[in-house]
Amino acid sequence: METAIKIADDVRSGRRTAESVVRESLDAIESQNEKLNALLGVFSSAIEDAKEIDRRIAAGEDVGVLAGVPIVMKDNMLVRGERCSAGSRILENFDAPYDSTVTKRLRAAGAVLIGRANMDEFAMGSSTENSHYGPSRNPWDVARVPGGSSGGSAVAVAAGFAPIALGSDTGGSIRQPASLCGIVGLKPTYGRVSRHGLMALSSSLDQIGPFARTVEDAELVMSVMQGGDEMDATTAEVVDPSFAPAGASEDKGVKGLRVGVPKEYFVDGMDENIKKSVLDAVAEFERAGAEIVPISLPTAEFALAAYYVIQPCEAASNLGRFDGIRFGYSSEGQTLLETYERSRGEGFGAETQRRIILGTFVSSAGYSDAFYKKASKVRTLIKRDFDEAFKRCDVIAAPTSPSLAWPIGEKFADPLSMYLSDIYTVSANLATIPAMSIPCGFVDGLPVGLQLMARPFDEASLYRAGKFYQSVTDHHLKTA
Numbered sequence: 001m002e003t004a005i006k007i008a009d010d011v012r013s014g015r016r017t018a019e020s021v022v023r024e025s026l027d028a029i030e031s032q033n034e035k036l037n038a039l040l041g042v043f044s045s046a047i048e049d050a051k052e053i054d055r056r057i058a059a060g061e062d063v064g065v066l067a068g069v070p071i072v073m074k075d076n077m078l079v080r081g082e083r084c085s086a087g088s089r090i091l092e093n094f095d096a097p098y099d100s101t102v103t104k105r106l107r108a109a110g111a112v113l114i115g116r117a118n119m120d121e122f123a124m125g126s127s128t129e130n131s132h133y134g135p136s137r138n139p140w141d142v143a144r145v146p147g148g149s150s151g152g153s154a155v156a157v158a159a160g161f162a163p164i165a166l167g168s169d170t171g172g173s174i175r176q177p178a179s180l181c182g183i184v185g186l187k188p189t190y191g192r193v194s195r196h197g198l199m200a201l202s203s204s205l206d207q208i209g210p211f212a213r214t215v216e217d218a219e220l221v222m223s224v225m226q227g228g229d230e231m232d233a234t235t236a237e238v239v240d241p242s243f244a245p246a247g248a249s250e251d252k253g254v255k256g257l258r259v260g261v262p263k264e265y266f267v268d269g270m271d272e273n274i275k276k277s278v279l280d281a282v283a284e285f286e287r288a289g290a291e292i293v294p295i296s297l298p299t300a301e302f303a304l305a306a307y308y309v310i311q312p313c314e315a316a317s318n319l320g321r322f323d324g325i326r327f328g329y330s331s332e333g334q335t336l337l338e339t340y341e342r343s344r345g346e347g348f349g350a351e352t353q354r355r356i357i358l359g360t361f362v363s364s365a366g367y368s369d370a371f372y373k374k375a376s377k378v379r380t381l382i383k384r385d386f387d388e389a390f391k392r393c394d395v396i397a398a399p400t401s402p403s404l405a406w407p408i409g410e411k412f413a414d415p416l417s418m419y420l421s422d423i424y425t426v427s428a429n430l431a432t433i434p435a436m437s438i439p440c441g442f443v444d445g446l447p448v449g450l451q452l453m454a455r456p457f458d459e460a461s462l463y464r465a466g467k468f469y470q471s472v473t474d475h476h477l478k479t480a
Contacts, residue, residue: 017050119150
């Protein structure tokens with residue numbers, strides 16, 4: 001499928017119709033989704049929405065910068081009247097009562113929302129194997145995982161179902177599947193995009209962001225979704241004006257850009273092929289005139305432990321609303337307590353129950369000082385490390401994932417092994433900074449991702465660095 005920029009330009013100019021573009025997406029879904037299990041359903045309104053865009057264009061109306069672009073939504077973002085289950089049995093029959101803010105903004109820009117993507121239940125997982133509806137499969141090798149929790153969204157873009165999909169990133173859930181599926185995935189600065197209408201996992205960590213095939217497409221979608229929202233008090237009235245709606249913003253190159261390389265992210269025992277791919281990418285920046293700066297993030301080794309205290313605590317609180325009484329799955333018992341226990345025990349999967357129990361324990365009386373408060377202090381130190389590092393560099397380059405896509409089932413029974421797949425991504429969430437994964441080669445036929453991180457609200461530096469590297473790899477592919 002073509003890029004979102006090309007599709008929108010073609011639709012606005014009349015070279016193509018929005019309806020034909022959407023039908024192409026739906027045909028791809030129909031032919032491949034049974035094998036990949038990327039989407040849990042298509043939206044009934046997609047064709048009519050596309051026809052309405054064509055009608056408005058014919059009438060001379062401005063339909064927006066995403067005119068006719070098909071977009072897949074992760075199954076935890078509300079689209080009014082459509083099913084939204086967060087990959088869970090407990091919400092298998094739940095229809096969204098209102099639109100999320102990102103839903104409204106995408107439609108106002110002319111996008112056509114075509115379906116909802118599979119995901120780890122309530123975004124708890126790194127492989128999409130925790131979905132009540134079965135795992136999604138990596139399009140590069142269907143015997144392997146696509147990553148998670150936004151695995152279905154990543155597969156939808158990598159397989160050509162749509163040029164854009166949305167995911168949510170709490171500890172790497174956009175960047176890690178982007179890496180494993182060989183596409184671009186951006187986690188914006190916390191507060192850059194409204195979370196209104198996103199089912200909350202961890203309210204101080206969650207952020208909505210795009211998957212795309214190109215950095216320019218991700219930048220375009222961000223130009224539509226960004227900005228303050230009165231329905232989300234954590235959003236910031238900060239808008240990046242760098243994107244030109246008519247196309248990609250100016251490519252400035254990377255001469256003079258300071259690229260930090262943290263020693264803590266390149267340690268003995270990591271996959272040597274991944275290490276080589278990432279360092280080869282860093283060398284491309286140096287050849288183009290960027291300054292490579294060795295840096296240290298000394299508290300990085302504690303990030304994963306801090307994350308798996310803070311995130312379960314907030315998740316246990318957020319998921320308390322699913323009680324089998326107000327909405328969602330219910331299993332009636334002889335007493336109110338038994339109804340609660342049966343509804344939650346049958347409605348939640350094993351990983352969700354595990355994290356609810358963990359979060360309840362570490363935040364309980366007598367333990368919160370030893371665990372939650374200590375993790376919060378570590379989080380402050382991690383943020384301080386990044387602040388110090390960015391005094392010496394403009395972007396930080398690191399691996400996205402410590403491993404290639406692994407076979408389905410390989411880590412499913414070993415939660416600690418699964419948690420380790422987030423080791424390079426959770427720090428950005430704890431520090432609230434923007435981070436992006438872009439493809440940087442293949443090992444044994446499987447994609448490798450380069451992670452770029454920047455100061456808060458400096459997504460522009462990520463776009464600059466990402467577009468440079470994208471242009472280099474495009475050249476290599478054309479001349480290989």
